[in-house]
Structure formats: C-alpha cells, structure tokens
Amino acid sequence: MQERPFGRSTSPVPVPVIGLGTWQVFDVDPEDQPLVDAVVAAAVDGGTRLFDSSPMYGRAEEALSSALAGYPRDEVIVATKTWSQSQALAEARFDAQLAWFGGSIDLMQIHNLVGWRERLRWLERARADGRVRSIGATHYSPAAFDELETVMRTGRIDAIQVPLNPHEREVERRILPLAQELGLGVIAMRPLAEGVLAAIRPSPEQLAALGVASWPQALLKWTLSDPRVHVAIPATRDPAHAAANAAAGSSPLLDDDQRALVEQLAGVR
Numbered sequence: 322m323q324e325r326p327f328g329r330s331t332s333p334v335p336v337p338v339i340g341l342g343t344w345q346v347f348d349v350d351p352e353d354q355p356l357v358d359a360v361v362a363a364a365v366d367g368g369t370r371l372f373d374s375s376p377m378y379g380r381a382e383e384a385l386s387s388a389l390a391g392y393p394r395d396e397v398i399v400a401t402k403t404w405s406q407s408q409a410l411a412e413a414r415f416d417a418q419l420a421w422f423g424g425s426i427d428l429m430q431i432h433n434l435v436g437w438r439e440r441l442r443w444l445e446r447a448r449a450d451g452r453v454r455s456i457g458a459t460h461y462s463p464a465a466f467d468e469l470e471t472v473m474r475t476g477r478i479d480a481i482q483v484p485l486n487p488h489e490r491e492v493e494r495r496i497l498p499l500a501q502e503l504g505l506g507v508i509a510m511r512p513l514a515e516g517v518l519a520a521i522r523p524s525p526e527q528l529a530a531l532g533v534a535s536w537p538q539a540l541l542k543w544t545l546s547d548p549r550v551h552v553a554i555p556a557t558r559d560p561a562h563a564a565a566n567a568a569a570g571s572s573p574l575l576d577d578d579q580r581a582l583v584e585q586l587a588g589v590r
Contacts, residue, residue, distance in 0.1 A: 338545045339570035340371035340400070341563060342510065342556035348379030349558075354387055356558060361388035363560035365397070367567025373482075373508065373554045375402040375432050376414050386421035394423040400482075400508065402432035402459065403440055411440060419452060428506075430457035430482055434468055441477055455479040461510065463491040473499055480506035485544050485553075486514045487587035497549040512544040512553040513537055523586050531579050534565070536586075541569035543583040546576075 341364045347357055361372070372389065374382045382401060389397055399422045405411040418426060429444055431437045437458060447453040457480035458472045472478060473496075481500055483492045489511060500507050513519055523536055533539045537555070544553045555566045575583065 338550075338552055339367075339369055339541065339567050340373055340398075340508070340552045340554040341369050341566075342554035343372070343374040343381040343385055344378055344510075344556050346556045346558040347374070347381035347384045349384055350380075354384060357384045358388045359560040360558055360563045361385070363563040364567055365392060367564045368570060369563070369567045370396065371398040371400055371508075371552055371554070373400045373510075375430075376404045376418075377402070377432060382418060382421060389422075398427045400428035400430065400457070401426055402430040403444070404432035404435055406436065408436070408439055408443065411436070411443070415447075415452075425451060426453050428455045428457050428480060429453045430459050430480070431472075433460050434458060434465060434472065437468075437472055441472075441475070445477065455506070457481060457506070457508070459483070459508075459510070466491065466496055470495060470499060473503060473505060476503070478505065480508060480551075482508040482510055482554075484511040485509040485547070485550065486512050486518060486540060487543060487584050487589050488514050488518065493547075497547065501549045507550045507552075509544045509550050509553040512541050513555050514540075518587055521586055521588075527582065527586065531575065531582060532573065533569070537562070538565060538569040539575075539583050540587075541566060542575045543580055545570065546574040546580055 349357060372385055374385050401418055403411045405414060431440045444453055444456045448456055456478045458469060458478050459482035460469050461484055473481060483496055485492055518540055519537060521536055531539045533542060541553055541555060544550055557563050
C-alpha cells in the first residue's frame, strides 16, 4: 500500500491510494447488510482505508457505518458529504452521521457545491471543535468547474473530489494544476467511468505489458499515476472486485508509455 500526504489540514489525513466508493452499491435493505460487510472486509484486508459516502446515496452511510463497526475508528478514514438544501437539514443529517461514525468525520465534503457558502462557514466551526478533521468540495460536472475553482481559491478547504478516467479528463486542464498549486488533496471519482470502460477486454499480452492482472486494475493505476491524485474510489458490491481494486494501489504505477496504452485501449484518440 502506498500513501501520499493528503491536503493541507493542520492534521493531514494519510490515505491509501485506493479507497472504496459507495454510490449505487451500498444503498441496500437491512437484510442485505452481510454483503456490504463482506465488501468492506475484503477492501480492508486488501489495504483500503478510505471509504466515501453521501446522504445522496440513500442508506449507504448507515450500511457503511455498520460494516465499519468492527474496525478501530482510528484505522479507517470516513469521507462523507453534506447535501441538503437548508442548513437545518444539513445539521440534522450531520447529527446522524456523527452517531454512525464514532463522533467525528475525517473528511466532510460539500457535495456538488450545494449551498457551499453557508455550509463552509458551518464546517469551519465543526473543524475547529474537532467534529470534522478536513473539509472538501465535490462536483461531477465540468459545467461547475468554474465555481469549484472559486471554492478552491478561498483557501478554506483541504480537498476536492472530481471525476478522472481516460474518458473524463477535463480536470487535467485547470482543476488538478490548481489543486497542486494550492496543496489540496484530490479524490478521483468514477475511475472506471461508472462501468462504461469495464466492457473493454485487453489481451493477456496487453495486460502483461501494463503489469496488471485485470483491466479495472489498469484503469485504476492510470488514474493513480497522475501524481496530483491522492486516492481513487471505485465502487463495487462484489467482495472479489473490492480485493482486486485494492491491489491496484501497489507499486509500481504506470509510466507514460503504459498510460498511453491504457488510453489507446480505452478508445482515446
């Protein structure tokens, strides 16, 4: 497992380069909790320590908290989000999040920049009193990157979460250079393009040239090989996939020629 300094908080969060996302996969009924438990166990056994969720993801936060209950709180990193149209709703959800995750959130992110000015003032107070360790901001759409850049330039956040994969590279132009300039942590969402890229079937010889056992590992290493990225968060509800994804964080990452091969295989011209 590799680690990179994450963000510029006075108490930087050390993160492994492979995390686990919960979008669309952990919003399960209570009777399906054993599957979530198995996915988290496989990820942790593989070296994953950062787990990302959001109120937007239905029951995902609650399911994740249950799955993490058997692990020491200081050995996992909880990155979740605030996503409410009003401050009152945001604070009510925060009370539930604190109860689920042991009284503190390692990285609280303003999801899709919803109400970011008011949320940021509130989260700074929560960071000051120790309920939040680091503050982040997220957005999935290039149409919002101007606003995300504005938030980044405030000097009041520690990290960003943005999409990055061979088909979604808009962040390479302005967002990643600015994050590097400002010393912000970077979480890459959608490293597998929400499964779109998973249908590609490279030959065994091509996988060998990339030094990986599978195509998803190649995609994850492609994202992580950008030195401005600290962690990628593939989502899965398959324990075997969670273990294989975690293994993608091991050295070596990809060199320029290998990244170019991944792009070629992904159909990037």
